[in-house]
Amino acid sequence: MEFRKDLFANERDDDLNEVGRPTQRQDAQGHVTGRSRFFDDYALPGMLHMKFARSPHHHARVRSLDTREAAQMPGVVRILTSEDVPKKVHTLLILLDLGPDDEPPLAFDKVRYRGEPVAAVIAESESAAAAAAAKVRVDYEPLPAVFDVEEALAPGAPLVNEYHGRNWYDYNGYDFRKIRFGDVERGFREADHVVEERYQMSPIEHAPTETGGCIAAPDTAGRYVCYTNTQALFFSLETAARILDLPSNRLHFVGGTVGGGFGGKVDSVHEPLALLGAMLTQRPVRSAYSRAEEMQVSSPRGAERFYVKDGVMDDGRIVARYARIYFDAGAYSRLSPYGAVKAAAHMPGPYYIPNVWVDARCVYTNRTPSSAMRGFGVTGADFALEVQMDKLARLVGMDPMEFRIFNAYRDGDMKAHRRVTKNAALIECVQAAARIADWPLSERFQAMSSTRDGGGERGVIPPAPAPGPGPGKGASGRRVPPAGAEAAATTARPPAPADAPTVASPARSPLAGRGRMSSLLGTRRR
Amino acid sequence: MTVGLQTFETLRDASAVVGRDPSARFLGGGTLLVRALNEEAADFSTLLRCTDRVLVEIRASGSRVRIGAGVTMARILASRELAFLHPAARAVGGPAVRAQATVGGNLFAPPPYGDLAAALLALDARVSVQSGYSPRDMPLDEFLRTRDTMVRSIVSGVEVARPRGERSFRFLKVSKVRPKGVSLLTIAARLEDSAGRLSGVRVAYANMGPAPVRAAAVERALEGRRLEPLVVEAAAAAAANGCSPPTDAIASAWYRREVLPVHLSRLLLGVA
Amino acid sequence: MSHVTLDFRLNGTGRTELIAGGETLLSLLRHRLDTTSIKQGCRQGTCGSCTVIVDGEPRLACITLAATCDGCTIETAESLPGPGGLHPLQQAFMDHFAAQCGFCTTGMLMAAKALLAANPSPTREDVVDAISGNICRCTGYQPIIEAVLAAAGAGPSGAGQPGGSRPGVV
Ligand SMILES: Cc1cc2nc3c(=O)[nH]c(=O)nc-3n(C[C@H](O)[C@H](O)[C@H](O)COP(=O)(O)OP(=O)(O)OC[C@H]3O[C@@H](n4cnc5c(N)ncnc54)[C@H](O)[C@@H]3O)c2cc1C
Ligand code: FES
Ligand code: FES
Numbered sequence: 001m002e003f004r005k006d007l008f009a010n011e012r013d014d015d016l017n018e019v020g021r022p023t024q025r026q027d028a029q030g031h032v033t034g035r036s037r038f039f040d041d042y043a044l045p046g047m048l049h050m051k052f053a054r055s056p057h058h059h060a061r062v063r064s065l066d067t068r069e070a071a072q073m074p075g076v077v078r079i080l081t082s083e084d085v086p087k088k089v090h091t092l093l094i095l096l097d098l099g100p101d102d103e104p105p106l107a108f109d110k111v112r113y114r115g116e117p118v119a120a121v122i123a124e125s126e127s128a129a130a131a132a133a134a135k136v137r138v139d140y141e142p143l144p145a146v147f148d149v150e151e152a153l154a155p156g157a158p159l160v161n162e163y164h165g166r167n168w169y170d171y172n173g174y175d176f177r178k179i180r181f182g183d184v185e186r187g188f189r190e191a192d193h194v195v196e197e198r199y200q201m202s203p204i205e206h207a208p209t210e211t212g213g214c215i216a217a218p219d220t221a222g223r224y225v226c227y228t229n230t231q232a233l234f235f236s237l238e239t240a241a242r243i244l245d246l247p248s249n250r251l252h253f254v255g256g257t258v259g260g261g262f263g264g265k266v267d268s269v270h271e272p273l274a275l276l277g278a279m280l281t282q283r284p285v286r287s288a289y290s291r292a293e294e295m296q297v298s299s300p301r302g303a304e305r306f307y308v309k310d311g312v313m314d315d316g317r318i319v320a321r322y323a324r325i326y327f328d329a330g331a332y333s334r335l336s337p338y339g340a341v342k343a344a345a346h347m348p349g350p351y352y353i354p355n356v357w358v359d360a361r362c363v364y365t366n367r368t369p370s371s372a373m374r375g376f377g378v379t380g381a382d383f384a385l386e387v388q389m390d391k392l393a394r395l396v397g398m399d400p401m402e403f404r405i406f407n408a409y410r411d412g413d414m415k416a417h418r419r420v421t422k423n424a425a426l427i428e429c430v431q432a433a434a435r436i437a438d439w440p441l442s443e444r445f446q447a448m449s450s451t452r453d454g455g456g457e458r459g460v461i462p463p464a465p466a467p468g469p470g471p472g473k474g475a476s477g478r479r480v481p482p483a484g485a486e487a488a489a490t491t492a493r494p495p496a497p498a499d500a501p502t503v504a505s506p507a508r509s510p511l512a513g514r515g516r517m518s519s520l521l522g523t524r525r526r
Numbered sequence: 527m528t529v530g531l532q533t534f535e536t537l538r539d540a541s542a543v544v545g546r547d548p549s550a551r552f553l554g555g556g557t558l559l560v561r562a563l564n565e566e567a568a569d570f571s572t573l574l575r576c577t578d579r580v581l582v583e584i585r586a587s588g589s590r591v592r593i594g595a596g597v598t599m600a601r602i603l604a605s606r607e608l609a610f611l612h613p614a615a616r617a618v619g620g621p622a623v624r625a626q627a628t629v630g631g632n633l634f635a636p637p638p639y640g641d642l643a644a645a646l647l648a649l650d651a652r653v654s655v656q657s658g659y660s661p662r663d664m665p666l667d668e669f670l671r672t673r674d675t676m677v678r679s680i681v682s683g684v685e686v687a688r689p690r691g692e693r694s695f696r697f698l699k700v701s702k703v704r705p706k707g708v709s710l711l712t713i714a715a716r717l718e719d720s721a722g723r724l725s726g727v728r729v730a731y732a733n734m735g736p737a738p739v740r741a742a743a744v745e746r747a748l749e750g751r752r753l754e755p756l757v758v759e760a761a762a763a764a765a766a767n768g769c770s771p772p773t774d775a776i777a778s779a780w781y782r783r784e785v786l787p788v789h790l791s792r793l794l795l796g797v798a
Numbered sequence: 799m800s801h802v803t804l805d806f807r808l809n810g811t812g813r814t815e816l817i818a819g820g821e822t823l824l825s826l827l828r829h830r831l832d833t834t835s836i837k838q839g840c841r842q843g844t845c846g847s848c849t850v851i852v853d854g855e856p857r858l859a860c861i862t863l864a865a866t867c868d869g870c871t872i873e874t875a876e877s878l879p880g881p882g883g884l885h886p887l888q889q890a891f892m893d894h895f896a897a898q899c900g901f902c903t904t905g906m907l908m909a910a911k912a913l914l915a916a917n918p919s920p921t922r923e924d925v926v927d928a929i930s931g932n933i934c935r936c937t938g939y940q941p942i943i944e945a946v947l948a949a950a951g952a953g954p955s956g957a958g959q960p961g962g963s964r965p966g967v968v
Contacts, residue, residue: 031900032888034835034875041834130566209839209847209901209935259901260935291840530800531819531865557843560861563820564841620931623843625855706930
């Protein structure tokens, strides 16, 4: 481990007691002795097991649901359907103060993805519950399904989720989360090259070594305890309280030991129904994904599609970016509308671009609902824009590392989502990475610094163009041949440097002072 | 699903039950059978074990070796007699799976499994089968073509001739995960040399069809020739003839067909 | 359904249990005998979280029928600490940050213990092979490999070994 304490020495107090020093994890001894208690280590006497009857269809109307035969199966204690759930339709987004409720904990009138639960069977053993779940009779009327984000937006596409009324999320009256900064049309006109590329991510399963699950049990005084491996204990507690229509002080959640999460254990799908089972049977109830369920029905990372169109100058400056993002939420919101916002905000990347236009749509399809995963919304965006950076560097004939240093944000620069850059460090990181990788950087780029040449003209919100149709209409997305790319590197100029050495008081962000939710989700204004 | 477990002392008695009771399966190491039980996917309700010594013996006589069907991959790896099978046995799962997985079970393992079976196939193995009260011997090739009906019998062992020469038997398991993962495809080849020319060539694949298969067209392209670039090219061109590879989570059938010639060439040229 | 009696030694203690024919070792040890160091990550034999040692060999408890362990000696992570405290492997896993969430840890430890019993001075490659049936989704394999090598006395960072990790670069 190497610490570059010479960098930004004046920006921090050098009194760190932990950073750079090995520290034993407090749970390490429990882990190596096998004494750390995971939720499944709390097996309780008399514990029942819950397994789900799941939709074999991607999209279907539920004509009828018959649990009589399943109820006669050996070991079955109780079967839950939507009728038993106090709040029949819910959304995780409510914890960010957003709606609408769009997902039933147990489906009733319709199923919207393959694997969606329609009934929960509670039995004396896991295999008895599974055997009985297979006997739940559902009369489905299959409906046309849609699996592609752009097809879902096309006129005539099957409507996936009635609670939205259309196949995309409504951001306070807008079809998409927008970023508008400067004048991209002018940027493209003035650019030496314009490049548009398409990037497609896949859904990715977190595959935690411990599958998601919980054990819920009656406690004393009308309270219920829930041992769970949720990654977000209070988030899950609030979700359960809302679905069960209980005051949250009736629930006692015990957690903290999570066998790998990576964002995959925040959806709180097990706790509400296991608790409901415990309430209705007055016995402990365990609900956990099998490995196959974890792979198929737990939320993956949402697959995003990006179209990134950039204007770049021969000297290497990126002068305009127009990005369209289609965030595949699957059949329900879960937390995807938030991920799409993060993707939008991230689109310029750690680079200064004076003209940016981003439209990020959160789209509903009949795929498994997606949700949080490490770097929620940002990882896909990074994939798209860093591959794009390599392509741009090649186009103008610059070294890819130098190209990044050249375009990096510096202190004082205004970001496209209208925040002033502070504590920028990309230039120094790339310089250090190049040194470790023995990657030669020319002196000019070795001399650049995050603390110099930012701000000034780059620190202000550029004037917006007169309202127009936007870059989607008109401007063609075709790639312009890289004329003169060879010569570009030698004629490169530094990025328009700031005339003032420091930006003492950057323009106050229009977001300053707004509430927590708006800062989480970005401005709700245009 | 509850299952019963019965133990027999002789192969004859065990095979009589397997032969008449469609809900009975013979238990090898159980890596696949117990997994099916756990997944509620078992199509059997009785498991049969047999304590007959013949199942766990490794016997070498002259150039031929007989391996009991109950011998595990770990035991193959511990046997010097079977050094030629070590690469194939080591390719099966991790150490814990190898301590349990048997030769007999591998002959029945569906795609993406059957790595050892592919190696045995390229060695022209013969299989001893006990059906009801009658034992018989058959080429592994034939056994694999009819293996769906073979679950009603018990395999007692396999017999192979040791390959002649160090480099004359080659094995390659292609996987996307290192050091080991599920097989994308597996190739085994016996390339014995007779006066400078290949003779008695055998090439076999796992995961290029519903069961391990011989690559007859490749064998023909190599037989009687020298291992030279043009010959290897001709063999590669015929690599996927007659194959119907599966599409699964690891790869599509198309992908398997596309990359097979590349891996086969590398194996033949000794650069795999 | 037929039950049989099973005699075995678990972590040094002789036991006799009545078991069903289809019962797995995982279900017997973890669910009935409270040996909760054995984790259940897949019940498919693919994750290695349930690795135990049966007669000196690493085995996956989830795909092993208990009935096949009659007369066997079974060791789980509960048996690792000695009279002097933690087992060297446990200490090395702590010192080398080889356990993040901890779910794979006991399985890794048992796979490593089986390796060291058979091969007290393994190469890095031997260690990689020994844990190749065990999945860790958090820690990353390097710290685990380092820990096993350290416990074997081969020294950290695989110094002097082919394929040893490059020190000093993070
Ligand atoms: C995690 C994991 C990884 C694996 N990796 C690999 C791999 O890399 N390569 C590979 O090839 N395989 C792999 N396998 C599959 C499997 O373990 C092996 O193919 C193994 O050799 C199967 O043998 P078994 O004794 O465990 O079979 P069992 O599960 O006991 O039996 C499988 C089938 O064969 C039948 N059978 C077994 N023995 C006989 C016999 N003597 N006579 C008649 N029928 C018999 C059974 O009735 C059953 O139908 C893997 C399995 C797991 C769980
Ligand atoms: S639980 Fe046994 S290998 Fe995963
Ligand atoms: S530490 Fe979490 S799986 Fe290994």
